[in-house]
Amino acid sequence: MKSDKFIGLILALAGLFCIAFPIATSISVEIIVGACFFVGAIFTLFQSPRQKGGWDKAIYLAIAVLYAIGGFIMLAYPVQGTFMLTMVIGAIFLTQGIFTLFYWAAKKKRHANTSMTLLNGIVNILLGAIILLNINAGLGFIGLLVGINLLFTGITILMQPSLPKEEI
Incomplete structure (x- = not known):
């Protein structure tokens, strides 16, 4: 199995897991993002003294804080952070869907099997809109929609034809 097909399979399976356990997924994603912010704060703080000039140092310090x-x-x-993160994920899905549609438009003439790419773009735009219009829908909402996104993205990758070596 080629690496792109393996990645597609992993994304699809991760999507199914997220759909099966949406509340756990929602809280896990939020905790991981919170931990990443903490790690980002530490690295940004260590970068502050390396900056030239007081203004640059102050900006790095402010970002770290x-x-x-x-x-x-x-x-x-x-739990409260999950709702804020829901807004961010909605914006990401909406943007991903728009870019996927641009990708589909560019590739549809060169590749025969692009219908799944089109569907993936449409689904991501719909998911983004649904999320942004239903921020307070519930704790498991983000996990369910992340699962749907991963599932469709994984299936799309699995259905893509392998590129000939000259296109890589």
Whole structure:
């Protein structure tokens, strides 16, 4: 199995897992993002002294403080943080769907099997819109929609024809 097909299979299976356990997925995603903000704060803080000039150092320090506060809030209040993260994921899905449609438009004449790419773009736009219009829908909402996104993206990758070596 080629690596792109393996990645597609892993994404589809991850999507099924997220759909099966949406609340756990929602909270897990939120906690991981909060931890990443904390790690980002530490690295940004260590970069601050390396900057030239007081203004650049101050900006790095301010960003580190914002990351640390954001990470702390997300880790201390994961349920509330999930709703904020829901907005961000909605925006990401909407943007991903738009870019997928642009990709589909560029590739539809060169590749015969692009209908799944078109469907993936449409589904991601719909998911993004649904998320943004239903922020307070529930704790498991984000996990369910992330699962649908991963499932469709994985199936799309699995259905793509392998590229000839000259196109790689």
